[in-house]
Amino acid sequence: MTAKPEIASPAVGEVVLSAAVREEIDHWVAKYPPEHKQSALMAALRIAQEDNGGWLSQGHLNAVAEYLQVAPTLVTEVATFYSMYELAPVGRHKICVCTNISCMLRGSEEIMAHLTDRLGVDPGQTTPDGRFTLKTVECLGACVGAPMMQVGRTYHEHLTPERVDRILDSLE
Amino acid sequence: MLNIQINGVDVQVKHGTAIIDAAAESGIVIPRFCYHKKLSTVASCRMCLVEVEKMPKAMPACATPVAEGMKIHTKSPKALNAQRGVLEFLLINHPLDCPVCDQGGDCPLQEASLGFGGGVSHYDFDKRVLHNPDFGPLVATDMMRCILCTRCIRFSREIAGVDDISTAGRGENIRIASQTGHPLTSELSGNLIDLCPVGALTSKPARFTGRPWEYQHRSALGPHDSFGSHLQLDVRGTKVMRVVARECEEINETWLSDRDRFSYQGLYSADRLTTPRIREKGIWREVDWSTALEFVANGLQQVRKTHGAPALGALVAPTATLEESYLIQKLIRTAGSPHIDHRLRQRDFSDQAHDPVFPWLGGAITALEQKTAFLVVGSYLRKEHPLVNHRLRKAVLRGAHAMFLDAVDRAYNYPTSVSMVVPPSAWERSLLAVAKAAHAITGRAIPTGLDALWESIECEAIHRTTAEHLVNAASAVLLLGNVAHAHPRFGALRNLANAVAELTGASVGYLPEGAGTVGAWLTGCVPHRGPGGKTVTVGQDWHTMVTGGVKGLLILGAELERDCADPSAALKGLHQAAFVVSLSPWVSPAQEAYAHALLPIAPYAETSGTYLNLEGRWQSFQGVVAPLGETRPAWKVLRVLGNLMDLSGFDYFSSDQVLAEAREAIGEVTPNNAMPCVVPAAISSETPALERFGEVPPYAQDALVRRASALQATPDGRVPIAARMHSATLAGCGLIEGAQVSVRQGEGVVRLPIIVDDRVAKGCVFVPSASVETAALGPVVGGAVTVVAV
Structure with a gap:
């Protein structure tokens, strides 16, 4: 797993969650008892991230904290803990390669080597053309198809370097 | 079971x-x-x-x-x-750098490793590397040593009530991070040092200066507020190296305010006075003690001969020990003068006949947690009395209503139910409105004359809410803080607080300012009361004394240019006095200008003594290090002075003897704040367009803390010397932020930059007091000011 970047700057712009985002968060808030709005935090972060082109600024974290009435530090803890939240801008396609035990035994190191070679970036980085962000992640629960990677929302299993090439070629 | x-x-x-x-x-x-x-x-x-x-x-x-x-x-x-x-x-990622770690020798991790660990680690890979976040001038960070126990985070959230540190990341990358990149802002942040079980968070001021096994652990008491916190001073040789908390469940639990923890640095500031000095023909020279004391005794005798004994007077800082307070009032009164006072930050003495025998909290500190509503009048409680605030915070978290009457809308670390933010001149009206609203609810007997006063007062929703909370509370208290005491109509304010208490069933509590305040009251360091509150010939209050009342002044531990409610009047008066003696551990330029003799006395840690805390608890302490240089404990200086002035009864061998005599003189005293409400004849009709509000900044309270360099480097220590105003007030004056203005109050004028601060009450100009830059202005609270662009 690669280290997440420190949150860039304490000087953050004010972020206002759009009405659509708020409505979607409300849908999740309604699933929990009213005094446990905090339970909707992960969903709220996902919704805010999708709305913002795949990443969350400190302003977004603060806005979510305020909307759910939880401490901003708690939101930071959650956002930095889970690998699906991005705290810096990402490319159009986010490639998450599983390097956990099953995938590693089935050759994820070779897949990673091929990806870094082809894209010319290290894990955690984005290609200069803004097309791909490459990162390593822990188990995504698809061991049966190891080695695997997730691109956007799609799982790709039984990877080989050739298969990886075909997948990447098919993406804009 | x-x-x-x-x-x-x-x-x-x-x-x-x-x-x-x-x-x-x-x-x-x-x-x-x-x-x-x-x-x-x-x-x-x-x-x-x-x-x-x-x-x-x-x-x-x-x-x-x-x-x-x-x-x-x-x-x-x-x-x-x-x-x-x-x-x-x-220990996998712990650097095992105990030889260079400040925690080494005093470290639970080290002890546990020795007692419970194995001798060998199976781990032989790289250790992780982390950057150290900046936690400000008080707490040093070394996150490589962190074992992620999260005590620091839980303390910040649960006790300090601030949201500034958290974990970040996960697994191997998890670390303690500062949320905003800002240093810790809590007034209790130093407790992180005590809590951290490893060397990740250590004291920055004490860093790399000593090892725990070199220290002798000595007991002391918090020298600043009247809480009476238990301190452990770690001493090496003749120097206090650091301060940590000593547990006392009834008082400070396991916590200390940063002020008590880091102020020891001031003991070793460059302007420590270590040799007696006298001024003859305008020239200061250092002399030995016998010369200095003879000079002082002669000077005082001279004043006594020329102007009569009542031309002598003494002013005592609220940091003086009970023994010092007792001796100085005895010295002055035996010498034939009734003029003695310690209430240096109080301005209004009109109602002093109704003072309780000593103003106290009104109950045990632990009882604060059981309060279900409280109204704090004139105090930035969180900074003035950090651990009182901590106890009340516990009450609020259990559902108590926190209410404030203040001229600034403060940031508290708990939800507040009511925040009445009005200029000091409107505080009386606010209390009266609360009293009126309370009467409408309870229908209790109206203190005589109060209805006439409130006839023209309109009760607003905020007053009714306040009254409701106080009336409905099972246990409610009104607390009078430092700014209330400095209010130009403190007497009326106090009586109106008593009236609110009577009409709501609440009690009244005082928050005595300094560690020595309660002791000074009880030993009779006030002009109208002798030891134990006994009746005496009434002398002059400090303000009358310095503005021409007396010719020869003894000042114990106070720097009047900062430590009083009206520094400009004080300085003017002192320059005209015939003979001024300053007994002080430090020397300031202003003292050099107004004093004729400077006698170096021992500050806390270097002298023995007794402090009474705000619940009236007697606590004695020993000197833990030898006085610096030629410094002597003040009780010894006063003893010799008494003898040199041929006064009887000044033969003491130890401070214990002084204490025993003071105890006897005080006798049995039962504290009682429930004084009858004496309804003021009228309330203040003064409503200046602009009025001064000038509280003492958190780390400017007394001479010691002002010299503690690390505290001064924190945001609370760097309170800008500026005129802070509400944006609406500013627009009304036609001024803009950042402009240089001249602020005029009475005859005093100072030039200050303007800061827009919408937390300040409209109509108020917030200019901090206890600073030499603003000393030229008049009384620190209330009073009309004008602000003109320059």
């Missing part, structure tokens, strides 16, 4: 006790890092694993409550094996 067995011994413990506490009751120590009795239990470090029979795995003793018949083994092979394994994991 439950019957359990620990290490083969049958014991009875209370239902709900965790194993770790049950074991402690039997004197069995279980190693722990994350568990702290004052913080929530997270069981994250796993160091306290013990064997419980019939449970398949070792259990964390901190998070496992006892059950009937439970058999616990803390030293069995299973328990020890589990602890050894945990410790090996905790």
Whole structure:
């Protein structure tokens, strides 16, 4: 797993969650008892991230904290803990390669080597053309198809370097 | 009670006790890092694993409550094996740099490793590397040493009530991070140092200056507020090296305010006065003690001869010990003068006949937690009395209503129910409105004349809410803080507070300003009361004294250019006095200008003495280091001075003798704040367009803390010397932010920059007091000012 970047700057712009985002968060808030709005935090972060082109600024974290009435530090803890939240801008396609035990035994190191070679970036980085962000992640629960990677929302299993090439070629 | 067995011994413990506490009751120590009795239990470090029979795995003793018949083994092979394994994991990323670590020798991790760890680690890979976040001038960080117990985070959230640090990341990358990049802002942040079980958070001022095994651990008391916190001074040779908390459940629990923890730095500031000095023909020279004391005695005798004994007077700082207060009032009164005062930050003495025998909290400190509503009048409680605020915070978290009457809308670390933010001149009207609203609810008997006063007062929703909360509370208290005491109509304010108390069923409590305030009251360091509140010839208050009332002045421990409610008047008066003696541990340029003799007296840590705290608790302490240079304890100086002036009764061999005599003189005193409400004849009709509000900044309260460099470097120590105004006030004056203005109050004028601060009440100009830059202005609270662009 690669280290997440420190949150860039304490000087953050004010972020206002759009009405659509708020409505979607409300849908999740309604699933929990009213005094446990905090339970909707992960969903709220996902919704805010999708709305913002795949990443969350400190302003977004603060806005979510305020909307759910939880401490901003708690939101930071959650956002930095889970690998699906991005705290810096990402490319159009986010490639998450599983390097956990099953995938590693089935050759994820070779897949990673091929990806870094082809894209010319290290894990955690984005290609200069803004097309791909490459990162390593822990188990995504698809061991049966190891080695695997997730691109956007799609799982790709039984990877080989050739298969990886075909997948990447098919993406804009 | 439950019957359990620990290490083969049958014991009875209370239902709900965790194993770790049950074991402690039997004197069995279980190693722990994350568990702290004052913080929530997270069981994250796993160091306290013990064997419980019939449970398949070792259990964390901190998070496992006892059950009937439970058999616990803390030293069995299973328990020890589990602890050894945990410790090996905790040490995987720990740098083991004990030889260069400030915590070394005083470190739970080191001790646990020695007592419970193995000698060898199986780990031979790279250790992780972390950057150290900036936690400000008080707390040094070394995050490589962190074992992620999260005590610091839980303290910040649960006790300090601030949201500034958290974990970031996960797994191997998890670390403690500052949320905003800003340094810690809590007035209690130094407790992180005591809490951290490893060397990750250590004291920045004490860093790399000593090792714990070189220190003698000596006891002391908090020298600043009247809380009476228990301190442990770590002393090496003749120097105080650092201060840590000493546990006292009834007072400071396990906490200390930063002020008490870091102010010791001021003991070694460059302007410490270490040799007596006298001024002859305008020239200062250093002399030995006998010359200085003779000079002083002669000077005072001269004043007495020329102008009569009542031309002498004494002013005492609220940091003086009970012994010092007792001796100086005895000196002055035996010399034939009734003029003695310590209420240097008070302005209004019109109602002093109705002062309680000593103003106190009105109950035990622990009882504050049981309050269900409180109204604080004129205090930035959080900074003035940090641990009072901490106790009240606990009450608020249990549902109590926190209410404030202040000229600034403060940031408290708990939700406030009511915040009445009005200029000081409107405080009387606010209290009157609350009283009127309370009467409408309770219908209790109106104190005579009060209805006439409130006839023209309109009750707003905020007043009605305040009254409702006070009336409905099972236990409510009105607390009068430092700014209330400095209010130009303190007497009226106090009586109106009494009226609100009568009409709502609440009680009234005082928050005495300094560590020595209660002692000064009880020993008769006030012009209208002798020791124990006995009747005496009424002398002059400090303001009358310095503005021409007396010719010869003894000043004990105060720097009047900062330590009084009207520095410009004080300075003017002092320059005209015939003979001024300053007994002070430090020398300031202003003192050099107004004093004729400077006698170096020992500050806290260098002298023995007694402080009474705000609940009236007598606590004595010893000097823990030798006085610096030629410095002498003030009680000795006053004793010799008494003898040199041929006054009888000044033969003491120890401060204990002084204490015994003072105790006898004071006698049995029952504190009682419930004074009858004396309804003021009228309330203040003055409503200046602009009025001064000038509280003492958090770290400017007394001479010691002003010299503590690390505290001065914190945001609370760097309160800008500026005129802070509400944007609406500013627009009304046609001024803009950042502009240089001249602020005029009475005859005083100072040039200051303007800062827009919408937390300041409209119509108020907030100019901090206790600063030389603003000393030229008049009374620090209330009073008309004009602000003109320059």
